[in-house]
Amino acid sequence: MAKTIKVGVVGAGFIGVYHLEKYQKCTGSEVVAVCDVDAERAKAAAEKFDVPKTFTSVGRMLAMKEIDAISVCTPNIDHMKSTLKALSAGKHVLCEKPIAMNARQAQTMIDAARKAKKKLMVALNNRFRADTQFVKRIIEKGRIGKPYYARSLSIRRRGVPSWGVFGQKKLQGGGPLIDIGVHMIDMTWYLMGCPKPVAVSGKTYETIGATPGHVGEFGLWDYKTYDVEDFTVALVRFANGATMMIESAFCVNLDKNVFGCHVVGDKGGAGIGPLSVQIQECGHLMDCTPGDIPKNDQYQAEIDAFVDAVAHNKPVPVPATEAIWTTKIIDAIYASSKANKEIRLR
Numbered sequence: 237m238a239k240t241i242k243v244g245v246v247g248a249g250f251i252g253v254y255h256l257e258k259y260q261k262c263t264g265s266e267v268v269a270v271c272d273v274d275a276e277r278a279k280a281a282a283e284k285f286d287v288p289k290t291f292t293s294v295g296r297m298l299a300m301k302e303i304d305a306i307s308v309c310t311p312n313i314d315h316m317k318s319t320l321k322a323l324s325a326g327k328h329v330l331c332e333k334p335i336a337m338n339a340r341q342a343q344t345m346i347d348a349a350r351k352a353k354k355k356l357m358v359a360l361n362n363r364f365r366a367d368t369q370f371v372k373r374i375i376e377k378g379r380i381g382k383p384y385y386a387r388s389l390s391i392r393r394r395g396v397p398s399w400g401v402f403g404q405k406k407l408q409g410g411g412p413l414i415d416i417g418v419h420m421i422d423m424t425w426y427l428m429g430c431p432k433p434v435a436v437s438g439k440t441y442e443t444i445g446a447t448p449g450h451v452g453e454f455g456l457w458d459y460k461t462y463d464v465e466d467f468t469v470a471l472v473r474f475a476n477g478a479t480m481m482i483e484s485a486f487c488v489n490l491d492k493n494v495f496g497c498h499v500v501g502d503k504g505g506a507g508i509g510p511l512s513v514q515i516q517e518c519g520h521l522m523d524c525t526p527g528d529i530p531k532n533d534q535y536q537a538e539i540d541a542f543v544d545a546v547a548h549n550k551p552v553p554v555p556a557t558e559a560i561w562t563t564k565i566i567d568a569i570y571a572s573s574k575a576n577k578e579i580r581l582r
């Protein structure tokens with residue numbers, strides 16, 4: 237029988253609490269410590285999830301020899317710092333998305349994981365959805381043919397988080413593109429078969445978020461500290477000739493919120509949010525969306541997969557070496573918008 241994986245969680249905010257709950261439900265893991273710079277938050281989370289030790293410094297938590305792995309659930313600005321500390325202390329890491337503020341930081345993390353011979357997985361939970369896995373199987377079986385175009389949409393009409401630091405560029409690295417865009421770009425790219433991006437053209441807009449008088453789905457946000465983009469549109473070209481169109485927003489004057497993607501091949505198409513499948517048969521494009529895919533707990537599936545990889549020394553299902561490509565695309569979109577030209581990727 238595999239040993240129980242002992243885990244420490246860094247950051248006990250919105251997503252940290254999810255990690256705590258899922259590790260405690262996972263049969264192969266046990267949370268032994270929680271760390272937050274806010275001592276009260278760490279204490280409240282520890283009480284709720286029956287965690288024996290709390291810390292306000294990740295360094296002190298990492299001194300616990302029994303910890304095998306940590307989850308990094310802090311704002312983006314801390315992802316690299318906590319991950320590097322954990323790797324050099326010999327711990328495996330599950331890092332929240334985006335892997336880092338930019339691809340340069342992500343590469344430093346990848347190099348450190350390689351050197352430490354420890355696992356580094358990125359929490360891109362949308363890959364673990366039952367509908368995503370179904371579409372992945374359909375595409376891998378060749379049912380839509382060769383994917384050549386995809387749309388990746390993460391649009392909130394008025395959805396600036398009213399908690400955390402999501403509107404602050406220096407702490408997050410960007411706005412909706414790096415926060416929610418990262419989920420859908422990664423999921424779309426994964427469904428397309430992870431083609432190599434070669435060029436990116438994008439434009440960001442700043443029209444609403446930093447101005448007063450708007451109420452969003454999460455209530456009022458701090459418009460005074462808001463200095464990230466509201467909306468982004470971009471086109472990514474891949475080495476195999478395929479393209480991906482991206483739209484991402486915290487606030488935009490469109491007709492509806494969308495969080496999904498659609499992948500188009502030469503024999504059909506398939507998408508998520510909502511799930512839909514089109515397949516060409518007898519000269520017609522048929523709608524063949526299944527109606528019986530049960531919703532799963534994508535966060536539980538992600539944590540279970542990470543724990544399983546650590547416990548059985550298997551490759552992690554979302555390695556940092558894959559996650560870095562979405563971050564390279566995002567970096568290039570911001571650079572393209574700033575420079576007003578297409579950016580080539582290597």
Ligand SMILES: NC(=O)c1ccc[n+]([C@@H]2O[C@H](COP(=O)([O-])OP(=O)(O)OC[C@H]3O[C@@H](n4cnc5c(N)ncnc54)[C@H](O)[C@@H]3O)[C@@H](O)[C@H]2O)c1
Nearest residue numbers: 247248249250251252272273274309310311312332333400
């Ligand atoms: N996968 C998802 O669906 C999902 C959802 C929400 C957030 N996230 C990601 O999770 C991260 C955190 O987001 P959140 O919504 O939980 O934010 P949050 O503000 O609710 O929580 C962050 C917590 O980290 C603590 N913290 C900050 N710096 C720290 C440090 N150096 N050491 C220890 N604790 C520290 C804060 O006090 C806070 O409690 C972000 O990177 C975000 O992109 C992922």
